[in-house]
Amino acid sequence: MRNLLSAADLSAEEVFSILDLAEEMSEVQARPIKKLPALRGRTVVNLFFEDSTRTRSSFELAGKWLSADVINVSAKGSSVSKGESLRDTVLTIAAMGVDAMVIRHSASGAPAQAAAWTQIPVLNAGDGTHEHPTQALLDAFAIRRHLRRSDPEAEIAGKKIAIVGDLTHSRVARSGVSLLRTLGAEIVLVAPPTLMPSGVGTWPVSLSTDLDEVLGEVDVAMMLRVQRERMSGGYFPTPREYTVGYGLTRDRLAKLKPGAAICHPGPMNRGLEISADAADAASSLVLEQVAAGVAVRMSVLYHLLGGEEDQ
């Protein structure tokens, strides 16, 4: 694996390898001293053109617990405001001799462009409304763990997963569809037609505009954040109407199959797409997803950088 730009780049074998190593990494996470020597002497730059406390902290911890030197560069707006192009910013960082770049950018495709400009491994930490592959991996990790609590041999293959809400603007959904399909899940996308991405009819999923119709059938309800900052186009009439149609309300909780998991990538709009009851329910994986993020990112960094010395 030279880069991780899209969940679609990963084969099922690669996903299993990442998830299995993440299981081991999560044990490290539970130790009082959380340090492995795997990436000692390697340098990872978190190049964040877009703010994200959660994802940046997660990558930073992942790198540090593997003993890598981690630098955070908050490049928000700098390439434009100082007149430097994205290419120059990327090449400048690369020229410093770093071993990997973790890039988050508000524009879709920026990490892919960076990967075309440099030989250094590039890890996509979320690009615009395109993809967030480590989010999909951590979702899969948390879901698989949840399933294995009742059946130690359980896999995601064959499970039915609903991804609900603002699909148009969601990089989580795009990566999630790719990765969960690779793992053999059945996916139903649920949203009002205004929030369905262009061309979604060609995706390997089923579609629904009726959450109540699908809720009783699914093993996982993955609620997406309503990205109100992108809502200038009037995608739905009012927050109240959205909640009534597509929110995981207290009433809808009762319609879920027993044991069905609830996921949310955060940050949550409590009371809009997810009620407090659902967010804090026993079957909610929200905090487990956050915890899984560090383990999964340790695993990904190891897959990108750790094996090279052996070659």
Place this chain on the structure above:
Amino acid sequence: MSTSQRPLLITGVEFVDGSGGDLLIIDGAFVDPDRAPADVERVDATGLLALPGLVDPHTHLREPGREDTETIATGTAAAARGGFTAVAAMANTQPVTDTAEAAEFVHDTAIREGAAKVQPVGAVSKGLAGEELAELGLMARSRAGVRMFSDDGRCVADPLLMRRALEYVRAFDGVIAQHAQDPRLAGPGACCHEGEISGRLGLGGWPAVAESVIVARDVQLAELTGSRLHVCHVSTAESVEVLRWAKQRGIRVSAEVTPHHLLLTTDEVLGYDPTYKVNPPLRPAEDVQALRQALVDGTIDAVGTDHAPHARQDKEHAFADAAFGMLGLETALGVVIETMIDSGLIDWFRLVEVMSAAPARILGLSDQGQPLVEGSPGNLTLIDPGARARVDAGDSLSLSRNNPWHGRDLPDPVQLTVWSGRITYRRS
């Protein structure tokens, strides 16, 4: 640039009707070749096809304001290399060409430094702001003799302003050239065709309907006002249908298509390469086929390059943040030969019509787009229709390098360009 004011005798040319002969230009006009004087400059054109000089109704020359990306001198040199003897320079310069003085600056600079005729296009609205009419009449009466007006780069979105502009230019037989893009339907984040690919890549979609609704509105305003409307860079099958309806109805509308919309599809953006970010965006193959057919049947009148030079630093951003536009002057004829002649869709007569005669008529240029006969202005392009080459972006007379054809094998036909009796490009 090679120049000559000596009489020019071109021997052994082939014409588009299959006949052959010689051409003599004296004092900027074709004369009887038998009257060649002794001191004539001779060009052996055996095996080459002679076309009237090409005319581009849609060029961005960037001077004044962005002379780092193109100047009138370099842009017209690129035009001459592409076989063009005249180009229409769009108004979105810095400052905007929205006054008589600004239009005269472009006109006068081109007379001093140009390798082709430059017809300034005036802005429709002051500063391209879409709010108040620019000084259309003063630009028309200026030395530049502006006849085409366009806010190109932006759409004249306000229907009342569009109506007034169409009405106003009727007084001097002007034409309003519209960049058809509803700014609400194709909002600020729109950077590629809205469809399966934009949905998958997470890029802001520019829906086809954002173009055709404006074309539909404007042809009805043109009918209401009896004025001339020109639709820039048509890119969708739906727009073609609207234009077909309007022409059948007798509405005074003309339209152009770019070479890149005749060949490239939205698949090019799959790698997020901003070279392929253009406005309007590259469309799916079905639209490309509809555009080709429209150029065959006359629904689309002309080819316009939308030559849009950009500095590297304006393109080397994330796809959504990069500037719109691609180069086109030097490769336009090759792309049209590839898509329309070599595929058998049109013959050379039709090519001359869409790349020379029709654009000259649309722009009101009586000294361009004329047949190669005695008395006509001495504008021509000599081409080798079979010549091909791999395009090298570094090998360009433009100051910019945003060339979408880099690395592709394309017809490379132009051997010699003559503007008003003066050799403006000669293949070395």
